[in-house]
Amino acid sequence: RPEFALGAIFRENISKGTELGEKAKAYTDRGELVPDDITIPMVLNRLREEDCTNGWLLDGFPRNIRQAVMLNEVLARKGIDVDICIEIALERETAKRRIMGRRICLNDNNHPNNVNMEAIKPNGDRCRICGGELKTRDDDQDEAAIDQRHGIYYDTKNGTLAAIQYFKDLTDRRGTPAIVELDGRAGVEEVTGELIEKLGNLSLK
Ligand SMILES: [Zn+2]
Numbered sequence: 001r002p003e004f005a006l007g008a009i010f011r012e013n014i015s016k017g018t019e020l021g022e023k024a025k026a027y028t029d030r031g032e033l034v035p036d037d038i039t040i041p042m043v044l045n046r047l048r049e050e051d052c053t054n055g056w057l058l059d060g061f062p063r064n065i066r067q068a069v070m071l072n073e074v075l076a077r078k079g080i081d082v083d084i085c086i087e088i089a090l091e092r093e094t095a096k097r098r099i100m101g102r103r104i105c106l107n108d109n110n111h112p113n114n115v116n117m118e119a120i121k122p123n124g125d126r127c128r129i130c131g132g133e134l135k136t137r138d139d140d141q142d143e144a145a146i147d148q149r150h151g152i153y154y155d156t157k158n159g160t161l162a163a164i165q166y167f168k169d170l171t172d173r174r175g176t177p178a179i180v181e182l183d184g185r186a187g188v189e190e191v192t193g194e195l196i197e198k199l200g201n202l203s204l205k
Contacts, residue, residue: 002051006060009046010034020045031145033152039063040070055083063152068163072170082177084202085167088191090184092154096147102140107132112188119187178202 010028013021020042027034043061046052062068075082090098101116105127113122113134122128139145153160171179180198182191 003057003059004043004046004061006039006043006058006063009042012046013042033148036064036066036070040067043067043071044074062163063160064155065158065162065166068166072166082167084180084199085164085171085177086180086182086195087164088182088184092150094185095153096143096150099140099146100143102137103127103134104137105130105132105134117187 010021010024014025014028015021020038023038024034024042027038039061043058047056062071072082097116098114101114103113103115103122105111105113107127107130111127111129111132112120113128114120115122120128122134123131125134126132127134151159156162156165167177168179171177180195180202182194182198184191186194
C-alpha cells in the first residue's frame with residue numbers, strides 16, 4: 001500500500017506544475033504553511049489515484065481538526081472508513097530538543113546523529129557511524145518556525161491533537177478507526193517495534 005508524506009505530495013504537485021502545486025509553491029517559497037483550501041484537495045486528489053484502491057497511509061495529514069473532518073466526510077461519502085489512526089506521543093519540549101539536536105553527516109544523510117538523544121549521540125563532534133563531519137540544517141535551528149509548527153500540533157482545540165481526539169471520539173461512537181498510541185520517548189527502533197507489535201494485534205475487517 002502506498003504511503004504519502006504530506007511534503008512529498010506538495011513536491012509532486014509543484015514539480016508537475018499542477019494548479020494547486022503552483023498555489024502551494026507561492027507559500028512554501030515564503031516559508032509559510034500552505035492553507036487548508038490548497039492542502040486538502042491536493043491530498044484528496046492523490047487518494048483518488050489508481051494505486052490507492054487497496055489502501056494508503058498518510059503521514060503528516062490531517063494536521064488540524066478541519067482537515068480531519070473533511071478527510072472523514074469525503075471518505076464517508078465513498079463508503080470508506082479510516083481503519084487505523086497512529087499517534088506517536090511526545091512532550092513538546094522533548095520534540096523541540098530533538099529537532100534542534102539533529103546533526104547531518106556530510107558523508108551520508110542516512111547516518112542519524114542527535115546531540116539531544118542518548119541512543120544516537122555523535123562521537124564528539126563527528127558522525128557516530130563513519131566519523132564524518134557534521135552540520136546542522138538551518139530549518140532545525142529556527143526556533144520561531146519550530147514553535148509555530150508545534151503550536152499547531154499541540155493545539156488541543158483546533159490543531160493536530162484536536163484531530164486525533166476527533167478520531168478517538170469517532171472510535172467511541174462507532175468502533176473505528178482503531179487507535180494505536182505509541183510512546184515517542186523511546187528510540188526509533190523501540191517505537192518501530194512497538195508499532196509493528198500493536199498493528200499485528202489488530203483484527204481489521
Ligand atoms: Zn556518517
